[in-house]
Amino acid sequence: MSGGIEDKLFTIRFKVDENSHLIIKDQEVCKNCATKECNYFCPADVYHWEGAYTSVAFENCIECGTCRIGCPTYNIEWVYPKGGHGITYKFG
Numbered sequence: 001m002s003g004g005i006e007d008k009l010f011t012i013r014f015k016v017d018e019n020s021h022l023i024i025k026d027q028e029v030c031k032n033c034a035t036k037e038c039n040y041f042c043p044a045d046v047y048h049w050e051g052a053y054t055s056v057a058f059e060n061c062i063e064c065g066t067c068r069i070g071c072p073t074y075n076i077e078w079v080y081p082k083g084g085h086g087i088t089y090k091f092g
Contacts, residue, residue, distance in 0.1 A: 017085040020058040022046065022067065023077040030054040030075060041070040063087050 024030060030038075030053065038047035044060045047067070063086055067076045080086070 013088045015085045015088070016059040017082050019082070020056060021079050021081045021086075022056050022058045022061060024054055024056060025075050025077055027053045029073050033073065033075075035072065038067060038071055038076065041066050061087070 030036070030049075036049050036054075038054065039049050043064060043066065044062045046057050046060050048055045048057070063081070065078060068078045070076075
């Protein structure tokens with residue numbers, strides 16, 4: 001399959017849980033973060049700086065785990081979604 005990341009993201013399916021599996025531990029840490037790297041490293045564009053806090057669109061998460069290691073202050077908690085929820089990849 002050729003194409004950009006947006007084309008590839010379109011092929012995956014989600015079963016969204018009502019509760020987030022991504023947690024910002026402390027919004028004050030985000031507020032004081034000079035680089036706001038989470039707004040750039042997530043391939044699914046889950047994190048957005050809203051001027052006073054970081055919003056998390058957890059329903060877009062592709063479970064790659066980048067946020068576990070990408071946040072320079074380790075302020076993002078990532079756990080697997082509840083059983084039966086999360087992402088389903090299309091292979092082939």
